[in-house]
Amino acid sequence: MTYIAKPKLHHPTLLKNKAGYTRRDYDGAISTLCAGCGHDSISATIVQACFELDILPHQVAKLSGIGCSSKAPTYFLGGSHGFNTVHGRMPSVMTGANLANRDLIYLGVSGDGDSASIGFGQFAHVMRRGVNMTYIVMNNGVYGLTKGQFSATADRGSVSKKGVANSDSSIDMVSVAILMGATFVGRSFSGDKQQLVPLIKAAIQHRGAAFLDVISPCVAFNNHPGSTKSYDYVREHNEAVNRVDFIESKAEITTEYAPGALQEVAQHDGSILRLRKLDESYDPSNKGEALARVQQAEAAGEVLTGLLYVEPMPKDLHANLNTVDAPLNTLNAPDLCPGQAALDKLNASLR
């Protein structure tokens, strides 16, 4: 860990966004994760995305479970709401919070242990229910806090730091999320902010269950030859299918990728999700094809990244339940108790 707090001084040209905050205002406490942890890069990416979206920090709730990844919310958005839940139970708490106050932006931050092992069931159900959230799994393939045992997402055949090969089949979080009904599913890499920042921005703006599987190398226990979640391996095998150019009405950003055809996906709120195709044959709006391509890539040893599946007109939990527009936690006694006359009427209708 680091012994000093990050100095408050900043670059003289540091800008403020429309909400009146600088990027530094979205920082959290200084990270206590290992130096070089991919999770810290993802934290920085979330900070950048929230800054660019002009989000008011107090309108965000960040929820997490247990693990290295779940410690991470302390290290970004220091002015936002936070909840460290029981191991693997973050999806339930987030579902409840979302039901109580639909107006907040929900950011679920979890890891491969928290979501693919102890919380696997919860993970499946939060996707099924279509909770309006951005669910990020910081996926490093090992249990870092307990010194590097394989997690459920470690690829079969990949080798541990001690030299033992993994004999179990891995859980592919992207495939599970698509199968379970998530309406925005992407994969990225902590070492590629160019790709990850727009993906997170798009996920936050998606009105439904958005899931991002972000491969985040564990420098201490899973960044060695033989690992399939190391910086080097992911860089060598990264196959990006598209690039998100998600900007509401601003000029489009220039990309470092070779230009390809544009695909525009109209969103629920009238905004346009603009995708720059890097793989002409990939269509992220086709669920079956997306699943097939993800599986084929895995078989070929490729790490397919980008926005892999998106349902342009998603229905979220509140739409499914037909709740009122106002957050439930703002409803007061007169709203909730229609009075004797209404009760009498209801009773009469049942007699």
Place this chain on the structure above:
Amino acid sequence: MKPTDIGNPDYFHKVVDCQWACPAHTPVPEYIRLIAHGRFSDAYMINWKSNVFPGILGRTCDRPCEPACRRTRVEDETMVKGKREPVAICRLKRVAADYKDDDILGRMPKAPAKNGKHIACVGGGPASLTVARDLAVLGYEITIYDQDPKLGGFIRTQIPHFRLPESVIDEEVGYITGIGNVNFVHKRIDSLKAVLAENYDAVFVGSGAPRGRELDVPGRKEAAANIHIGIDWLSSVSFGHISKVGKRVIVLGGGNTAMDCCRTARRLGGEDVKVIVRSGFEEMKASPWEKEDAMHEDIPIINFLVPKEVKHENGKIKGVLFEKVKAEYDAKGRRNLVPTGEPDPFYECDDVLVAIGQENAFPWIEKDAGVEFDKWGMPVVDEKTFGSTHPKVFFGGDAAFGPKNIIWAAAHGHEAAISIHALCSGGAVGLRPAPGVNIVSQKMGIHEWSYDNDISVVSRFKVPHRKKEEALKDIMAEVELGFDPDLAWKEAQRCLNCDVQTVFTDNLCIECDACVDICPMDCITFTANGDEKELRGRLNAPALNATQDLYVSGPLKTHRIMVKDEDVCLHCGLCAERCPTGAWDMRKYYVEMTHAEHACQTR
């Protein structure tokens, strides 16, 4: 861009802005750290080696280091609750001098056995004293000539004692004469040829710029009794020949001598003292703090007035008539002072002090002595070796290139001493020795450094001053009281330790971005290579200060390069703390100029 060559001693030296800006290249952050540790004697000795007069300079230096201080580029006014200001480097130097141990004399070098060479120094000011010190420790015998009864030159004669107590001069001159083999001869030199005839192995001319510029207006001669040339007047005050002045005094000129004149006048009976300057306030040559100190002593500074005539009656001065001017700039940006046409203001006075500049004067150097002069009457001096056209004659201080400051004189003295030593030991005079460089990792533990890397976010501390009423009563009472150790510690915390360098080893980097994410100043970028101008524009934060280098690595695994903008780096070490592979390391870069003592003459 090509990868940065950090093997070049100048690269990291430039990052230490204060040290790079100092003419003598004093290792500033190192001595500030020592002050923070209470190691005042060690801090003093670092200064003494480098600039020879720590106690004197700690009170009087014109501080070229301070405008260069990185602090002025990184402070946030709202955060520090004050202006962006440099570390009080100069006044911290004084702390080292004030609080050093009493037995500092024991650390001073002693002259070894004589080497049989004899050097003459003409003028007993800082340049000559530096030459004397650098050569005496090598066994040279030095003879210093000066027209004044004590050594010190300008330091002693023209800096008022309320700014620089004489005891400090005596002490620091004493450290040099105390080395041994340094002889002082109280004698005005009237002939260079006569000096050369005495068969010295080399002659160093450190005779300063001893002539105050004359005021050339009608009435000057008639009222001569009450018109004084500033530097001569200050010298007379210093030696006790003058002890009072009229109640109404006009000081002409806008430099530091003018500030010394007006403040001295306030202490010798001047009640209504004014400084009247041709130029605007901002363009005045005086250091900002000296102007502040003068104004604090109720001395108004009146600008844009050019003296036109001295009014007098029966040989007695009445006052000075001025012409009002304004500044106009031509197409080339040169300033012209043109009359505004307004009525000429008249200021009454009893005395006028003229401090409108100083000139070099070498009436004592014969035309056929072998020393060439240029058309402005200045000796032709080599800017590196300080040699003249006479192989045995060297110049330094104000005598070499006109009026500058003490710190420049010390820097010149070091270089001239190297040349003289080369001359006397059969080496090539033109060769300069490389600086001594020592670069050591500051890593103590996983996240622990041997320097205090936490950044202090406070504004500059003010040096306590004596109460004005008391200060004005006694011309010997020092106005500045200096930092006490407690304040000095607080001020020392503001230093960013710019000499603790961020050193990057490209083949260790795994491009995890940890350094980029943690850097509070957004200094670090991993990106595709390009040419410098284009690269500066597309970094994580634009690198707008072209005077500060970009630190560029060789190609990394992804074929990108690491680019670090040195401009606003806080040297907090967080990049190195967050680096999992030690690709970043914080290394203290101690660069020390080589003086004659260690010069191997082989660069």
